[in-house]
Amino acid sequence: MKIGTLPNGGDAIKAANELFKGLLEKGIVEELMAPAVQPGGSCSLALFADAERLDPILPWAPVMPVQGGRALSKLAFTDPGVKTGVVLRPCEARASVELIKLKQIVPDNILFITVDCPGTCEVAAFKASGVDEVEGAKTLLSGKVPEGNNLRTACSICENPAAEVGEIRIHIFGGGDVAIEAEDEVATKLEEAEVVTFSGAGIAGRDEAVKALKAERVKARDELFAKFDDExxxxxxxxxxxxxxxxxxxxxxxxxxxxxxxxxxxxxxxxxxxxxxxxxxxxxxxxxxxxxxxxxxxxxxxxxxxxxxxxxxxxxxxxxxxxxxxxxxxxxxxxxxxxxxxxxxxxxxxxxxxxxxxxxxxxxxxxxx
Amino acid sequence: MAEPAKTNENFEPRIVAFLCHWCTYTGADLAGTTRQQYPPNVRVVHLMCSGAIDVVYVLKALMDGADGVLIGGCHPGDCHYQSGNFKARRRVSILNKVLEQFGIPRDRVWLRWISASEGRKFAETIREITATVKDMGPAEFKEQWDV
Structure with missing residues (x-):
């Protein structure tokens, strides 16, 4: 694995979207599945083929109406025939791993891009709260929950919120930087195409931050399970x-x-x-x-x-x-x-x-x- | 409607037995031909392999009238299809975890290896499961209308 940071100016969404633009422009991928804000509001997944039309992408969409792993099992149930990037949360990436094993995804042409995930809100509650999607994502990225919302129960007890599988992993935990980690082969390709450079340094405090978040989630999980058993x-x-x-x-x-x-x-x-x-x-x-x-x-x-x-x-x-x-x-x-x-x-x-x-x-x- | 009979002499449990063709079903046959005595509480479902069992049928039986379920297969290493019994064992182990969460005691579902030559063991197993389930009383779900 190689690691580096993305230029971001304090904006993780912008940094990630620049990376995705580079991937499409330089032909590393020919299409990209990612969460996106729909013109009529609310988020969905979308498959992008035009590098000029990536604006709606919101990698940390505040809601997850459809599981990316499930969406991918439609998209790649048979080989799409073109190199396809997929931007997934850790739970979506884990689902994809299971679905590959269950022979529901042909992974040959898929480039897995996993992001550190601060969690999501319930779809209906988020819509009712009237919070703007991008603002909601930024609030979640800052470690808070958008007004009028709660973290979904599953997110609040998720012990594996960090990007731990996938050829490309985007790190946000542990500081203001956005880091990119990639498997050697992919990293070489990215450097050759001048999409990113791998300096060897990621986010200094990430390991600690992930550890602390995991501990917090395990505690929340055990408390919820105990309460569930009582009830x-x-x-x-x-x-x-x-x-x-x-x-x-x-x-x-x-x-x-x-x-x-x-x-x-x-x-x-x-x-x-x-x-x-x-x-x-x-x-x-x-x-x-x-x-x-x-x-x-x-x-x-x-x-x-x-x-x-x-x-x-x-x-x-x-x-x-x-x-x-x-x-x-x-x-x-x-x-x-x-x-x-x-x-x-x-x-x-x-x-x-x-x-x-x-x-x-x-x-x-x-x-x- | 009368309350379902709890542990008592008059309660006759129903046992549904899913038996594999090559071992336990043949063992049950042997129990008959050698005139082994066992309680008439058991209803046999003939399968080709214990590995052919899906837990949905076990659960359906428990919710729909059975008080206990026996799954009978070949001894480890003897499966006619190499590994069906090992796969059945994994499924039953998961089933027991699920039943535990639903407050159903694990002795409702029995997995046993009984070979074609073990007519006596088959009869013993039926006596044992019938007695155990009789003590446990009727299955938790079967008389409830709202499940």
């Missing part, structure tokens, strides 16, 4: 917390890890015939409709928690404000610790459900009980 610790309480679920599948539709083209819950397996509903009602006396809301969440937990990267788009997508992300992150933590697996860390770590060890989990089959 939902029994089946009755958990049922109560999820009683407003309408099984709209928004959490699954927006989850980057839920990649199945047809979820079993949308398949004929769950298109029950009328006599089934009648049988349930007859057996129990009463049957809630829609049925199987808990079964849906429990099944999804089983299927994707080992790869849950904690982005919290499930929370954002839920029309009922259910604590989906908290439940999923809580279970995911236990599952991932069991397999010593950190989703999104590396392409070399096998997804837990795709491999096994012969000598593990003996107690599960009753041995040693």
């Amino acid at each position: 939902t610790g029994s089946l009755e309480k958990l049922k109560e917390a999820f009683s407003t679920c309408i099984r709209c599948y928004n959490c699954m539709e927006n989850c980057p890890i839920c990649y199945c083209k047809v979820c079993i819950f949308k398949s004929p397996t769950f298109e029950h015939t009328g006599d089934k509903y009648a049988a349930w009602a007859m057996r129990k006396g009463v049957q809630k409709l829609p049925t199987e809301t808990m079964l849906f969440h429990m099944t999804r937990l089983n299927h994707m928690s080992s790869s849950c990267i904690g982005c919290g788009v499930c929370d954002t997508a839920c029309p009922m404000g259910l604590p989906v992300a908290t439940l999923f992150r809580k279970v995911a933590k236990g599952v991932q610790e069991m397999f010593e697996y950190q989703p999104g860390r590396s392409l070399d770590d096998d997804i837990p459900l795709s491999v096994f060890r012969e000598d593990e989990l003996q107690a599960e089959s009753g041995s040693g009980k």
Whole structure:
């Protein structure tokens, strides 16, 4: 890895956008996916091919309506055929790593650019607060939260906010500078094209700042999990917390890890015939409709928690404000610790459900009980 | 509607057993042909491999009438498809973490390795799971209308 700082004059957004302009102008990439402010307000992702039209790019958009990993799995489900840069937050980059392993992204032509992330606000709340998108991003970059907003729950407990994967990493934590770190091969290309120079010095206080932020987030996470257990610790309480679920599948539709083209819950397996509903009602006396809301969440937990990267788009997508992300992150933590697996860390770590060890989990089959 | 019967003599648990074709299902057959006695509480679902199980069917069974679920597969190293049983074991280990969060005791779901020659072990396992689940009482979800 090579490191250097970007000229920025105290404006991280400008510095990053200059870099992106250089990448497109010099042909390092032919298109670039990045968060952008839409003409009608609010942010989305966009795919830029014209170096003269990069103004809307806002790498630290204050909201994340769509998970970049999921967007990338559409864009690069088959090879785009041109060199494509993608600007991702750490959780989006982690999702992309998982999706590459799940064969949902062809990475050959993708240049991953990951940014240190100060967090995001909820989409609806941000829109309602009336804060300008660029101002909101600047507030978040300064370590504060825009007025009338809160950090999303998932962001407030995110232990991995630093850019740690990707060929190019943009650092903002730890000071007024903006640093760029790049893999040697990419760095050489960038220097040859005179896009940036790598002085060898990054942000002096970054490591310390990242460490402190991680510690703060771990503390917040553990407190939230403890509170969640208090509030939902029994089946009755958990049922109560999820009683407003309408099984709209928004959490699954927006989850980057839920990649199945047809979820079993949308398949004929769950298109029950009328006599089934009648049988349930007859057996129990009463049957809630829609049925199987808990079964849906429990099944999804089983299927994707080992790869849950904690982005919290499930929370954002839920029309009922259910604590989906908290439940999923809580279970995911236990599952991932069991397999010593950190989703999104590396392409070399096998997804837990795709491999096994012969000598593990003996107690599960009753041995040693 | 009457309260579901708690731990008592009259409660007869329903056990759904997902058995692999090559080992445990054949073991269950052997239990029959060698006239091993075991409780009639078990309903068998015949699978080609324990690795063919998806937890959604285990959960669905527990919510829809089963009080306990047995997943039976070949002993480690004996899987007809090389590694299906190891994959089933990983899935069950995740399932147990999920059940724990939902306050469902882990003894509702049993994973056991029973070979084609272990008719006696099959009968013993059914006796054991039936007794254990009988003590636990009806499954937490199955009589609730709002799940």
